[in-house]
Amino acid sequence: MTAPATKKIRVLIAKPGLDGHDRGAKVVARALRDGGCEVIYTGIRQTPEMIAEAALQEDVDVVGLSILSGAHLELFPRVVDELKKRGVDDVLLFCGGIIPEDDTAKLEALGFTAIFRPGTNTQDIVKFVYEHVSN
Amino acid sequence: MDDILERFLRGERRALARVISRVENQTPEGREYVRALFPRSGRAHTIGVTGGAGSGKSTLTGALAAEYRRRGRTVGIVAVDPSSPFTQGAILGDRIRMQDLALDEGVYVRSMASRGALGGLAPTIDDVVAVMDAFGFDYVLIETVGAGQDEVEIAGTALTTILVNNPGTGDDIQAMKAGIIEIADILVVNKADHPGADVLVSQLQALLALAPAGSRRPPILKTTAIRGEGFGALADAVAEHRAYLESSGGLAEQRAQDARHQVLSIARAILLEQIRAATPAEELEALVLRVASRELDPHSAAELLAAAVRR
Numbered sequence: 001m002t003a004p005a006t007k008k009i010r011v012l013i014a015k016p017g018l019d020g021h022d023r024g025a026k027v028v029a030r031a032l033r034d035g036g037c038e039v040i041y042t043g044i045r046q047t048p049e050m051i052a053e054a055a056l057q058e059d060v061d062v063v064g065l066s067i068l069s070g071a072h073l074e075l076f077p078r079v080v081d082e083l084k085k086r087g088v089d090d091v092l093l094f095c096g097g098i099i100p101e102d103d104t105a106k107l108e109a110l111g112f113t114a115i116f117r118p119g120t121n122t123q124d125i126v127k128f129v130y131e132h133v134s135n
Numbered sequence: 136m137d138d139i140l141e142r143f144l145r146g147e148r149r150a151l152a153r154v155i156s157r158v159e160n161q162t163p164e165g166r167e168y169v170r171a172l173f174p175r176s177g178r179a180h181t182i183g184v185t186g187g188a189g190s191g192k193s194t195l196t197g198a199l200a201a202e203y204r205r206r207g208r209t210v211g212i213v214a215v216d217p218s219s220p221f222t223q224g225a226i227l228g229d230r231i232r233m234q235d236l237a238l239d240e241g242v243y244v245r246s247m248a249s250r251g252a253l254g255g256l257a258p259t260i261d262d263v264v265a266v267m268d269a270f271g272f273d274y275v276l277i278e279t280v281g282a283g284q285d286e287v288e289i290a291g292t293a294l295t296t297i298l299v300n301n302p303g304t305g306d307d308i309q310a311m312k313a314g315i316i317e318i319a320d321i322l323v324v325n326k327a328d329h330p331g332a333d334v335l336v337s338q339l340q341a342l343l344a345l346a347p348a349g350s351r352r353p354p355i356l357k358t359t360a361i362r363g364e365g366f367g368a369l370a371d372a373v374a375e376h377r378a379y380l381e382s383s384g385g386l387a388e389q390r391a392q393d394a395r396h397q398v399l400s401i402a403r404a405i406l407l408e409q410i411r412a413a414t415p416a417e418e419l420e421a422l423v424l425r426v427a428s429r430e431l432d433p434h435s436a437a438e439l440l441a442a443a444v445r446r
Contacts, residue, residue, distance in 0.1 A: 007160050008223070008248070033224035038248045043231040050237040054230060057243055059152035087149050 009037045011062040014051045015044045019069035031122035052082030061133045067097040175269035183289035186299030188281025191325040193232035194360040196278045202366040209241040211267035214278040218248040254288030255279035290318035291396045295376045297321045302331030327357035413443040
């Protein structure tokens with residue numbers, strides 16, 4: 001028939017909260033772009049509601065959250081709640097930024113499959129996304 | 136079939152999002168959805184927003200949507216950004232300029248990658264617009280990739296096309312050239328707070344004065360999208376264009392022209408796929424190499440491919 005089905009991995013990269021340090025988020029967005037993903041980048045100062053609504057409207061496969069303010073245990077559960085409230089229950093979640101090792105278990109319990117801290121090779125993030133999103 | 140269509144018809148936004156993905160990925164379900172929903176489309180006023188990279192298309196699209204919300208209307212937005220020709224990846228960043236609408240239930244924003252399409256849109260744009268239209272939005276705004284001089288495809292997708300210009304981006308000879316400026320139903324000079332805006336407006340006016348007598352002259356409006364200035368007038372100009380289309384008989388003509396264009400382009404895609412299917416990859420590669428080595432000219436090679444389908 002017409003052109004073959006072409007599934008692209010869609011990723012939302014978002015920064016919840018009030019810190020304005022978006023360098024890391026942009027580097028990750030760029031690496032995923034170069035890895036062949038379609039990356040929706042929403043910029044800084046996003047509320048949990050805005051992130052969940054963007055994930056719903058854009059029908060993404062993956063949501064990556066970046067945070068450097070230390071408010072991850074405050075904001076990430078609210079993002080997860082807002083996603084659930086909208087029935088967005090099948091996205092792959094990962095996060096990155098300044099996140100103490102001690103918080104790993106709590107974030108995993110929330111549903112974050114990976115935490116990428118400073119020094120991560122961006123190719124590892126691309127690999128992670130492709131390994132976890134089934135086409 | 137699953138219950139997605141049912142949920143779509145109940146107005147569930149998540150179902151709309153899923154339908155768009157499947158249409159965009161050109162899956163068999165996606166085509167079924169288009170077949171089912173197409174008869175419900177044709178009610179929304181589709182508005183194209185085009186112009187150069189950085190001209191303010193996204194901000195203007197967001198501000199125009201906000202104006203429609205003030206008027207109590209609902210808006211679907213499709214914003215296209217370019218895919219990489221090398222990796223097929225894309226950064227879709229138009230939402231950033233539309234944050235004020237992020238939590239408004241009367242607005243739905245969808246980012247699309249161009250996925251190799253030329254002309255500033257995406258291969259499945261007409262289907263995605265029809266789906267949004269069928270969902271029941273009063274307006275569907277379509278923002279193109281940053282367009283230069285020749286990306287005129289939007290005129291075949293939208294009923295009303297807005298061309299966004301900026302002061303300080305070339306003299307009146309640029310505006311005299313053929314191409315994108317000819318498809319504009321409304322000309323906007325955005326960033327009107329920058330120096331040179333009035334000069335650009337008068338250059339555009341002088342240019343339009345050269346148009347053949349009796350042809351419609353697109354209005355020229357000034358906006359400062361970042362501050363939301365000029366949008367009452369812009370929404371009025373869009374309504375005037377719609378009224379003009381309806382009274383002049385242009386609406387039926389434009390719908391027929393758009394349908395012709397769409398059907399032919401889908402037929403072209405089907406034929407191309409049949410050509411690919413009729414010729415084994417090695418055979419195609421061998422043919423291509425004969426052209427590359429100048430042994431065969433490209434026209435004869437293409438004739439051979441087309442002949443393979445007819446056999």
